[in-house]
Amino acid sequence: MSASIISIDRDIPRRSSDCQTLPGARRRIAAGKEIYAQDDSTTEVYQLVSGAVRTTHLTGDGRRQVGAFHYPGDIFGLEYADARRFSAEALTDCEIVVAARSSLQGLDDSVATLNGPVWTATLRQLEYAQDHLMLLGRKTACEKVAAFLVDLAGRLGGETAELPMSRQDIADYLGLTIETVSRMVSHLQAKGFVEFLGSRRFRLRNHEGLRRLAAA
Amino acid sequence: MSASIISIDRDIPRRSSDCQTLPGARRRIAAGKEIYAQDDSTTEVYQLVSGAVRTTHLTGDGRRQVGAFHYPGDIFGLEYADARRFSAEALTDCEIVVAARSSLQGLDDSVATLNGPVWTATLRQLEYAQDHLMLLGRKTACEKVAAFLVDLAGRLGGETAELPMSRQDIADYLGLTIETVSRMVSHLQAKGFVEFLGSRRFRLRNHEGLRRLAAA
DNA sequence: CGTTTCATTGAGTGCGATCAAGCCGTGTGG
DNA sequence: CCACACGGCTTGATCGCACTCAATGAAACG
Numbered sequence: 001m002s003a004s005i006i007s008i009d010r011d012i013p014r015r016s017s018d019c020q021t022l023p024g025a026r027r028r029i030a031a032g033k034e035i036y037a038q039d040d041s042t043t044e045v046y047q048l049v050s051g052a053v054r055t056t057h058l059t060g061d062g063r064r065q066v067g068a069f070h071y072p073g074d075i076f077g078l079e080y081a082d083a084r085r086f087s088a089e090a091l092t093d094c095e096i097v098v099a100a101r102s103s104l105q106g107l108d109d110s111v112a113t114l115n116g117p118v119w120t121a122t123l124r125q126l127e128y129a130q131d132h133l134m135l136l137g138r139k140t141a142c143e144k145v146a147a148f149l150v151d152l153a154g155r156l157g158g159e160t161a162e163l164p165m166s167r168q169d170i171a172d173y174l175g176l177t178i179e180t181v182s183r184m185v186s187h188l189q190a191k192g193f194v195e196f197l198g199s200r201r202f203r204l205r206n207h208e209g210l211r212r213l214a215a216a
Numbered sequence: 217m218s219a220s221i222i223s224i225d226r227d228i229p230r231r232s233s234d235c236q237t238l239p240g241a242r243r244r245i246a247a248g249k250e251i252y253a254q255d256d257s258t259t260e261v262y263q264l265v266s267g268a269v270r271t272t273h274l275t276g277d278g279r280r281q282v283g284a285f286h287y288p289g290d291i292f293g294l295e296y297a298d299a300r301r302f303s304a305e306a307l308t309d310c311e312i313v314v315a316a317r318s319s320l321q322g323l324d325d326s327v328a329t330l331n332g333p334v335w336t337a338t339l340r341q342l343e344y345a346q347d348h349l350m351l352l353g354r355k356t357a358c359e360k361v362a363a364f365l366v367d368l369a370g371r372l373g374g375e376t377a378e379l380p381m382s383r384q385d386i387a388d389y390l391g392l393t394i395e396t397v398s399r400m401v402s403h404l405q406a407k408g409f410v411e412f413l414g415s416r417r418f419r420l421r422n423h424e425g426l427r428r429l430a431a432a
Numbered sequence: 433c434g435t436t437t438c439a440t441t442g443a444g445t446g447c448g449a450t451c452a453a454g455c456c457g458t459g460t461g462g
Numbered sequence: 463c464c465a466c467a468c469g470g471c472t473t474g475a476t477c478g479c480a481c482t483c484a485a486t487g488a489a490a491c492g
Contacts, residue, residue: 022333045334052380056388066389068344069381071371075337091380117238118261121291122338128284129345136352137391141480155287164268164307165285167439172272173282175353180480182440198489199439357448383471396448398472414457415471 022047022075024099035088035096036077042084045101046077051094055086057130059216063138067130080123085130136175139216144174145184147214149194153204160203167199238263238291240315251304251312252293258300261317262293267310271302273346275432279354283346296339301346352391355432360390361400363430365410369420376419383415 022045029035035046038058048070055067055076067086070076077088135147148170153161163170167178174181188194193210195203204210238261245251251262254274269286283302286292293304351363364386369377379386383394390397404410409426411419420426 054381054385064388065391066385068341068348069385069389075334076341078334078338078341091385118291118294119335119338122294122335122342125284125292125294126338126342126345129342129349132284133345133348133352136349137388165270169270169282169285169307172280172353173285175281177481178439179441179482183480186440393449394471395450395473399448402472 021049022097022099024097027096027098029090029094029096031090031092031094033090035090035094036084038084038087040084040087042077042079042082043101044077045075045099046088047075047097047099048072049095049097051096052091053088053094053096054091055088057086057134059134059138061216063216065134065137067133078123078126080120080127085127134216141174141176141180142184142187143213143216144176145170145181146188146193146210147216148174149188149202149204150207150210150214153202153207160201163200163202237265238313238315240313243312243314245306245310245312247306247308247310249306251306251310252300254300254303256300256303258293258295258298259317260293261291261315262304263291263313263315264288265311265313267312268307269304269310269312270307271304273302273350275350275354277432279432281350281353283349294339294342296336296343301343350432357390357392357396358400358403359429359432360392361386361397362404362409362426363432364390365404365418365420366423366426366430369418369423376417379416379418 024047026049029051031051035053036044050072053070053074053076055070057065057067068076069091077084079085135144139147152163153159156162165173167181170176171178171181176184185194185196188210189196193204193206193213195205197203240263242265245267247267251269252260264286266288269290269292271283271286271292273281273283284292285307286304293300295301351360355363368379369375372378381389383397386392387394387397392400401410401412404426405412409420409422409429411421413419
């Protein structure tokens with residue numbers, strides 16, 4: 001019992017929901033059945049009542065990344081974009097509650113103008129983190145660096161951009177070492193995909209080719 | 217110009233904010249300065265006006281994972297827990313807006329009881345995804361499997377739990393192959409950390425040791 | 433011009449992937 | 463009841479990508 005004197009955050013199951021169940025229709029799903037598919041519209045949000053659910057993202061070349069496992073109480077299917085980036089499948093026989101996203105979003109926007117952008121920002125960051133899971137889990141070093149450069153160029157201007165961060169920052173973002181980042185940058189430059197002017201400024205030379213590399 | 221006939225989602229910079237700026241005090245941060253530290257309280261939320269920001273998580277043994285880079289318009293510092301899991305540093309001289317989280321949370325709870333649990337769920341999933349970034353980017357195969365088992369055991373009961381998913385699912389969740397997952401499970405069992413009864417049911421034998429392995 | 437810090441490049445190693453058998457629980461038909 | 467097949471899991475042997483260690487190069491700064 002002496003160990004329980006120190007209460008440790010992680011020992012508390014963080015996802016068993018302490019909030020009420022969502023209002024909506026109940027539905028039963030058989031084990032192995034799909035709840036929603038990749039590219040489906042994001043008009044519905046779900047809460048798991050019983051069973052277990054897996055969300056997965058499948059790439060064109062067959063690589064798979066499981067986004068999360070969900071257990072009773074979890075709300076899932078929340079996405080910022082209109083199209084689903086992950087599909088959801090029942091691992092066991094499940095009971096779920098289905099709620100229209102519009103019932104949440106509408107209420108959100110109409111009542112609290114302040115809250116709208118905050119929830120939106122949260123959803124975006126979630127989406128961003130989930131994309132990053134795919135990158136960290138299933139992409140090669142070369143693809144990671146390519147994806148990073150494409151993303152950055154897309155944010156900071158069209159064709160030429162300045163890196164505000166060090167190689168160490170990039171490495172720690174992509175789950176690599178600075179040496180590997182440096183090698184991949186050199187490689188991409190040798191292949192004519194990008195052109196670096198100094199170590200912090202670059203220009204995309206083959207945008208489409210890079211995007212294909214990064215896509216995965 | 218023919219390439220632009222097909223509009224591709226990724227070409228739209230998804231994070232340059234299309235929403236108004238948050239109400240709050242402006243603050244200037246010099247390049248390299250910390251905006252908030254790991255374990256700080258999550259009482260404030262920020263929006264970046266100009267410059268670039270990096271959020272990082274540092275583990276006890278010095279491993280570092282960059283959670284995200286933020287650019288003008290981005291809202292950051294949103295967290296579910298009371299203590300920050302990531303710190304935020306200015307990469308360049310920055311201008312930020314600081315808003316009290318209570319002003320958002322309070323408004324959220326009082327006006328829309330329905331919206332409260334949904335936003336909370338979104339924040340939790342974000343937190344969960346960010347934890348997973350750390351796992352995918354900076355943990356060894358052994359640590360990944362240990363973390364997975366500890367997490368699952370924490371959710372599905374105290375000492376014994378049933379895995380609802382296959383080895384392939386686990387592998388795709390942890391960014392490994394089924395062979396490596398299997399090897400690590402065997403390894404952890406040989407070392408006396410867990411005991412498997414069949415391939416789907418297990419029991420933690422050294423909870424604290426496993427947690428130390430998984431912690432990173 | 434020297435010093436410091438950050439980035440690149442090279443050589444060798446090791447962790448996890450790949451390829452390839454076996455193993456085991458389950459279901460099916462003789 | 464046993465023979466067989468099938469899918470999921472485990473174990474072994476080998477390979478290769480990214481890491482480590484080490485040296486060099488290139489900016490930034492005093």
